[in-house]
Amino acid sequence: MSTIITSAPPASAGSKDPGHGGGVDYLNHETSIASWLLTLDHKRIGILYLVAMSAMFVLGGFYASLIRAELITPKGDLMSSDFYNKSFTAHGVIMVFFVLIPLVPASLGNFMLPLMIGAKDVAFPRLNLISWYVYMIGAGFTLVALIGGGVDSGWTFYTPLSTTYLNSNVLLTATGLFILGFSSILTGLNFIVTIHRMRCPGMDWFRMPLFVWALYATSVIQLLGTPVIAITLALVGVERLLGVGIFDPRLGGDPILYQHLFWFYSHPAVYIMILPPLGVTNELISTFSRKPIFGYSMMAGASLAIAIFSFIVWAHHMFTSGLSPYAAMFFSLLTFSVAIPSGIKVFTWLATLFRGSISFDSPMLYAYGFIGLFTIGGMTGLFLSTLGTDIHFHDTYFVVAHFHYVMVGGAIVGFMGGLHFIWPKMFGRMYPEFPARMSAILIFVGFNLTFFPQFLVGYLGMPRRYHEYPDEFQVLNVFSSAGATVLGVGYLLPLLYLPWSVFFGEKAGRNPWGATTLDWTHTESPPTPHNFEETPVVTGEPYKYDTLFNKESALAGH
Amino acid sequence: MQVTEKKHAQEAHDDHGHGHELAHHFVSVEQQHDAGNLGMWMFLTTEVLFFGGLFAAYTIYRYKFEKVFEQASNILDPMLGAINTIVLIFSSVTMAFAVRSAQQGKSKAIVAWLGATIVFGGLFLGIKYFEWKHDAQLHVFPTSDFNWTWAREKHSEGEHGGHGHDSHGPELKGYIFNSPVVPANYVESDARNPEAKQAKLFFFLYFSMTSLHALHMVIGFGVMAVIMAYAWNGYYTANYYVPVESIGLYWHFVDLVWIFLFPLLYLLGAHLGAGH
Numbered sequence: 153m154s155t156i157i158t159s160a161p162p163a164s165a166g167s168k169d170p171g172h173g174g175g176v177d178y179l180n181h182e183t184s185i186a187s188w189l190l191t192l193d194h195k196r197i198g199i200l201y202l203v204a205m206s207a208m209f210v211l212g213g214f215y216a217s218l219i220r221a222e223l224i225t226p227k228g229d230l231m232s233s234d235f236y237n238k239s240f241t242a243h244g245v246i247m248v249f250f251v252l253i254p255l256v257p258a259s260l261g262n263f264m265l266p267l268m269i270g271a272k273d274v275a276f277p278r279l280n281l282i283s284w285y286v287y288m289i290g291a292g293f294t295l296v297a298l299i300g301g302g303v304d305s306g307w308t309f310y311t312p313l314s315t316t317y318l319n320s321n322v323l324l325t326a327t328g329l330f331i332l333g334f335s336s337i338l339t340g341l342n343f344i345v346t347i348h349r350m351r352c353p354g355m356d357w358f359r360m361p362l363f364v365w366a367l368y369a370t371s372v373i374q375l376l377g378t379p380v381i382a383i384t385l386a387l388v389g390v391e392r393l394l395g396v397g398i399f400d401p402r403l404g405g406d407p408i409l410y411q412h413l414f415w416f417y418s419h420p421a422v423y424i425m426i427l428p429p430l431g432v433t434n435e436l437i438s439t440f441s442r443k444p445i446f447g448y449s450m451m452a453g454a455s456l457a458i459a460i461f462s463f464i465v466w467a468h469h470m471f472t473s474g475l476s477p478y479a480a481m482f483f484s485l486l487t488f489s490v491a492i493p494s495g496i497k498v499f500t501w502l503a504t505l506f507r508g509s510i511s512f513d514s515p516m517l518y519a520y521g522f523i524g525l526f527t528i529g530g531m532t533g534l535f536l537s538t539l540g541t542d543i544h545f546h547d548t549y550f551v552v553a554h555f556h557y558v559m560v561g562g563a564i565v566g567f568m569g570g571l572h573f574i575w576p577k578m579f580g581r582m583y584p585e586f587p588a589r590m591s592a593i594l595i596f597v598g599f600n601l602t603f604f605p606q607f608l609v610g611y612l613g614m615p616r617r618y619h620e621y622p623d624e625f626q627v628l629n630v631f632s633s634a635g636a637t638v639l640g641v642g643y644l645l646p647l648l649y650l651p652w653s654v655f656f657g658e659k660a661g662r663n664p665w666g667a668t669t670l671d672w673t674h675t676e677s678p679p680t681p682h683n684f685e686e687t688p689v690v691t692g693e694p695y696k697y698d699t700l701f702n703k704e705s706a707l708a709g710h
Numbered sequence: 711m712q713v714t715e716k717k718h719a720q721e722a723h724d725d726h727g728h729g730h731e732l733a734h735h736f737v738s739v740e741q742q743h744d745a746g747n748l749g750m751w752m753f754l755t756t757e758v759l760f761f762g763g764l765f766a767a768y769t770i771y772r773y774k775f776e777k778v779f780e781q782a783s784n785i786l787d788p789m790l791g792a793i794n795t796i797v798l799i800f801s802s803v804t805m806a807f808a809v810r811s812a813q814q815g816k817s818k819a820i821v822a823w824l825g826a827t828i829v830f831g832g833l834f835l836g837i838k839y840f841e842w843k844h845d846a847q848l849h850v851f852p853t854s855d856f857n858w859t860w861a862r863e864k865h866s867e868g869e870h871g872g873h874g875h876d877s878h879g880p881e882l883k884g885y886i887f888n889s890p891v892v893p894a895n896y897v898e899s900d901a902r903n904p905e906a907k908q909a910k911l912f913f914f915l916y917f918s919m920t921s922l923h924a925l926h927m928v929i930g931f932g933v934m935a936v937i938m939a940y941a942w943n944g945y946y947t948a949n950y951y952v953p954v955e956s957i958g959l960y961w962h963f964v965d966l967v968w969i970f971l972f973p974l975l976y977l978l979g980a981h982l983g984a985g986h
Contacts, residue, residue, distance in 0.1 A: 341752045344748075375756055
């Protein structure tokens, strides 16, 4: 199947021959705990991230379940308003900063990037490990803050609320996030240098898998955006400590400046979350419809365009904050233009599917879900970028539903698809297909049941961030909470069958999906410690499929 | 980018021969050098944006409170700022020589030039220390200690050759640099004056930007000390000197930040005052 890719003349001498099956791979060549905690191997670091983020995801999900439980009834009968504030802040902080932002780049990206471009590792393996420790330290600070009393500012830390009026652990949380930012910066820096300097011979820019393009665009945003939120959070901390009014109108400062600085990072951060799953989806759609991506260069360009646009639309979060009408019109127009590269992506996938040999394997089920949910999330974003309608929708559940469609329906579903896709490469084992499909379907159904009613209830005017609401909103809220339960079951299943498969799953073989990128054709499953025994030489485009593909024979190792 | 295929795993495996010069995951020394170099440039990009948040805040408040920013800027001493600028440029020159020495593989010269860089950098921070001490006497630290009425009065007294604190009652000492304690009527006067808050914003920006800059210098000292120790032991060769080059880029960046800070903070008063 790899007729387009040939190997360099064999040059490795004296290295251990891994053989096929039962040989030396990155999982079993060292097994002590220290070998994991001190590893410089990008594959192991990816798994360290995966474990840490899964734990954070469960914790963030726990807080989400508290919120949904409270909202079953119109009265605040389960928890105090104060504790409710702390719950949605904890949910937001954990999910945004500790799960969604690093989710795909740090786990799947770390694992796949060097494999996809034919490198032995990322450019700076030590920095890569440091970034994981920085993540853990940041998480430690934040968890101490959340457990030791909580934070109730919302994940946005708006001033002067966060700097002047709150007595909760704002400072400690901000410290945690400040530290965490460097983890994101280091990962982004590492990826950019890796993509620029570590590609194997013949791997031109336009022969890279599209996931790599997405990681590149993401890394640019991480690199340019994260330092701004770091200095902004530092200013919030200094203002709390010293009583300087940099964002406090009573002391001459300007709270809108905070919003500008905050969203200058936090809007692009949305694209940090969604671009890598968009990239993963390319790999899924292409592999499981056995067709090259329609319009490869448009797709690569769209990733970069989204990265660029992401930096010039931030003020659409501030249409009701007293922005000048001219600035608001400008930002509204720019925001609409993000729909163009996003639309390019969706239509490109549809064109790829058209007359493809489409399968319904579980990664592909996630990809189908992704296309639909991302489209709904994106289209409802247009309601919010329209100045007139945004006045009505601002800070209602419509906004909550919109960004959950993009963040959960897009990013998490895309991640799940990617994880199922990459799993055989990671551990050399297949997960059981039936529960995997069940999980994909449950997540899709549960997700829609949870969040579609929130569009309606938001349209009717229910504001976000209150633990009580008028009686007439109860039916929709009960639907939403019921959906959250289904969604929870959908997430729980992979937590059971994926770890199970590591030990008991069917052996996957080198390329169970019949994919054509280097990570599948030129590495073992699981890969050897240095990925490639011989540096591959690429002579053609990344996606080129045999028309006939037999999964059974692929699993048998051919 | 077309990587030459000549070097390969083989080389990575017997790299004990040339020790640290080529890490296992790079194909060639050139690739490793390019990667380190690009990495440093990327890091400096993040630094630009890190400082950028403060520069953005400065721009906005400078626009909103032009008059007070002019007065506040006049409190600072442009002569000391100018001397520091020259000192820092000298440190950049010595740093450039250090990098040149590294390219030529002259280990001892690296140590000497980096040492000279630290000396100039230390001189800069020494001058900064005395500036900050003077600022403390004027009560312009943006804490509860801040007093704009006092600062303006003492500053104009200083300019006209008066001896500030002699005329003001008992000599109580404050908590920063033993600065004199501000009498209660000055605190009241500040509370009535909205410009005091605006001036405090200027000095907040002044101290946060210059101290963040100073922090970068101190971190630079630490890294230079480590590199000096390695260089002393002949760790760097004409083939492998990425760390020296990287600290060079870093130091020039730190220098460049100051080139922006100096006019924005010290010369602003003269610039705005000239129009009146």
